[in-house]
Amino acid sequence: MxxxxxxxxxxxxxxxxxxxxxxxxxxxxxxxxxxxxxxxxxxxxxxxxxxxxxxxxxxxxxxxxxxxxxxxxxxxIGYVPQKFNFPKSLPITVDEIMHLSFAKIPISKLEKEKRIEKFLKMAHLENLRNYKIGDLSGGQMQRVLIARALMFLxxxxxxxxxxxxxxxxxxxxxxxxxxxxxxxxxxxxxxxxxxxxxxxxxxxxxxxxxxxxxxxxxxxxxxxxxxxxxxxxxxxxxxxxxxxxxxxxxxxxxxxxxx
Amino acid sequence: MPLFLQRALAAGIITSILCAFVGVFVITRKMAFFANAVAHSSLTGIAIGFLVNTNPFWSAIGFGALVGMGIGYLYRKSVLFIDTVIGIFLPSSMALGIILIGFVKGYKPSLLSYLFGDILAVTNSDLYIISVLSLISFIFLTAFFHEIIIISLDEDWARVKGVAVNPIDYTFFVILSLIIVVSTKIVGIILVSALIVIPPASAMNVARNFKETMIYSILFGIISAILGIWFSYLFDISTGPSIVITASIIFAITLIARRKK
Structure with a gap:
């Protein structure tokens, strides 16, 4: 198909x-x-x-x-863009990006939390959860974008x-x-x-x-x-x-x- | 406290909260000069108001919203960068305003108050208009808060996820324009962008995350308005510039605090 x-x-x-x-x-x-x-x-x-x-x-x-x-x-449909075009000085954390992306999606808060944790872990980002995205390397940022795409299953x-x-x-x-x-x-x-x-x-x-x-x-x-x-x-x-x-x-x- | 000062404080606090709130999105989208373009275009709206003998505040709001939408439209439909689009609208609308003002017969003292702001002259009717427009803006911004952030951070991704980017974005441009034009009443056309840009910039110096950026930005906006109006009353200086200078001092303090971290 x-x-x-x-x-x-x-x-x-x-x-x-x-x-x-x-x-x-x-x-x-x-x-x-x-x-x-x-x-x-x-x-x-x-x-x-x-x-x-x-x-x-x-x-x-x-x-x-x-x-x-x-x-x-x-x-x-998941999408991972080539780069994330945002002001590097913007204080927004990995955790916030994940939660904001999930906002208004009709699944329970507990399920959202589970998925965020699961896919951040899968992308080896669990320790960077509270890092500002401006402080991440290119590779780490790319993994955030992939984890964000994956958490929607x-x-x-x-x-x-x-x-x-x-x-x-x-x-x-x-x-x-x-x-x-x-x-x-x-x-x-x-x-x-x-x-x-x-x-x-x-x-x-x-x-x-x-x-x-x-x-x-x-x-x-x-x-x-x-x-x-x-x-x-x-x-x-x-x-x-x-x-x-x-x-x-x-x-x-x-x-x-x-x- | 004199009644005029109470009105000034109420107007100052309402607009500074809205400007500081919406300013975070403006900075995220790298469009700090948008406020300047809309504010300067309101001069044309004011001139039209005088020429057709209506409340220039309303015509300024209408024309400002049109310019805001025009900037949004041209940015989306052309290959130009947002700063180039703003660079076209700002001088063009300002030039049109200057030409139209030339046709206004006689001396219009309130014209100067639009250029430099006159918060102490805010009337009950002005306060009513400011409150209603602020309420409309606040309802929109809170209802579409997440969508606006997602669009501001990653528009393509928002489209892929089925967010109605165009209607939300155009409404955002209109609401932003309303907030800017309403705020010209407080600090004037020339200084209004300071209310939009300085509080969020100060917040970004000290915030650890986006939530703190929002909270600090609003807090710094309110402090700038209250202290600015108080200093203006205390030292008998112009209120608009007093608010802007207070906001700038807060920015300098937060910058030092950031360096010491």
């Missing part, structure tokens, strides 16, 4: 075409990763699906256009470059975290990433975007040399993860050598 359907999506900013004739669908429970060079329209794609930018074409979530979704269906989460501002070590932790919530809750996840190696390891579905949809399918099928060339305009390959041996460390090898 498709939970996200996009048909002939075209987005123009003034006289610039950001996306042209993009069509695809994402099945329930899929971890889809969007890759592409800077300016390829990756963030625009996420924003179009969420009806945050004007577009031509057809976009449906849960089989309906975004503006026809019910209040309950809106709550089933969404069926779909869209993440716009969630790894922006996270270091290499943080990237690995992030993907493991995303993989665990994907496995545990069966959430449909669509995220934008530049890290092709992790795409290969974690994604069920890859969307290669460069204003048009260059390729679309399973990582093993689409992460090919010719697709990379079409996407980035240069020869490159993806590191693939070997299955980890029982008595040794996991290792990476490069399937397609850089010419």
């Amino acid at each position: 498709s939970v996200i359907e996009v048909k002939n999506l075209t987005v123009k900013y003034e006289n610039t075409v950001a996306l042209y004739d993009v069509s695809f669908s994402i099945e329930k429970g899929t971890l889809a990763i969007v890759i592409g060079p800077n300016g390829a329209g990756k963030s625009t794609l996420i924003k179009s699906i969420l009806n945050l930018v004007p577009f031509a074409g057809e976009v449906k979530i849960f089989g309906k256009p975004f503006n026809k979704l019910s209040k309950e269906e809106h709550l089933k 969404p069926e779909i989460i869209l993440m716009d470059e969630p790894l922006a501002g996270i270091d290499v070590a943080g990237e690995k932790t992030f993907y493991e975290f995303i993989d665990s919530i994907h496995q545990r809750f069966g959430i449909t996840i669509m995220l934008v990433s530049h890290d092709v190696t992790s795409v290969d390891k974690y994604a069920d579905l890859v969307l290669c975007l460069n204003k048009r949809l260059v390729c679309y399918g399973k990582p093993s099928e689409v992460l090919t040399e010719s697709n990379f060339h079409k996407l980035y305009g240069q020869d490159m390959g993806a590191f693939r993860h070997k299955p980890c041996p029982k008595d040794g460390p996991c290792e990476l090898y490069k399937e397609q050598e850089v010419k």
Whole structure:
């Protein structure tokens, strides 16, 4: 069952075409990763699906256009923006962000409290609950945004470059975290990433975007040399993860050598 | 206490509470100059009031609300930053006001009171208008308190969650404009942005969280109004500037307190 359907999506900013004739669908429970060079329209794609930018074409979530979704269906959609644009000097704590986001949601106070505690713990933020958000690092802030999205128990989460501002070590932790919530809750996840190696390891579905949809399918099928060339305009390959041996460390090898 | 002083205190406290409350959202949205634009545009409204022979307070409120909505509309519909939009509205509406005032026949003493405020001249009728508008503003701000915060912090996220961003936001712009124009009665067009910006800025110096920011902002607003009016009465100085200077002194104290933390 498709939970996200996009048909002939075209987005123009003034006289610039950001996306042209993009069509695809994402099945329930899929971890889809969007890759592409800077300016390829990756963030625009996420924003179009969420009806945050004007577009031509057809976009449906849960089989309906975004503006026809019910209040309950809106709550089933999680969104993690690329960054949280607020004045750093504003004294607002992690705990307040979580509670304010939950305001007027028809669930009991006890349930809200339970969920906030659970997802802050899951995102390793339980000790930062009373920290002002201006005092958090980029990675910690990103985890707050993910915890905020998760506490609504969404069926779909869209993440716009969630790894922006996270270091290499943080990237690995992030993907493991995303993989665990994907496995545990069966959430449909669509995220934008530049890290092709992790795409290969974690994604069920890859969307290669460069204003048009260059390729679309399973990582093993689409992460090919010719697709990379079409996407980035240069020869490159993806590191693939070997299955980890029982008595040794996991290792990476490069399937397609850089010419 | 003389009756005029009681009215001044009542008007000062009501408007300072509202300005300090709404000011936290204004600062969160990085639109401190919005107050200046709306306040200066009220000059046009005042001139229209004089020209059509009606209460200039009402025409100022109407025109201020229009400008507030205009800023909100242009900001959403154009590719311009909010400060650029404000930078267009402020001088344009001020220029229009100056031109229209040129058509007003004779000397209008109350025009000066709008420029610099004259809280001691607040009448029972003014106090009634201030109270009614403040009540409307207060009802809206408390009813949509959470939505306004969420929109101020992360508008896209609010839209994804199905919050009716546009109606709430436009109403917020109108209410904010009402509060600003009403407050020009207290400190005048030129100084009104101080009531919106300084108390929340002082609160942010010492608050540990958002709840404290709200509480301190309102508290500092009330203290500025009471002390400012008292100093004005005591030293026979202009009331509007006296309130603003008191608010600035509170800001300086909170800044020092922050540095010592």
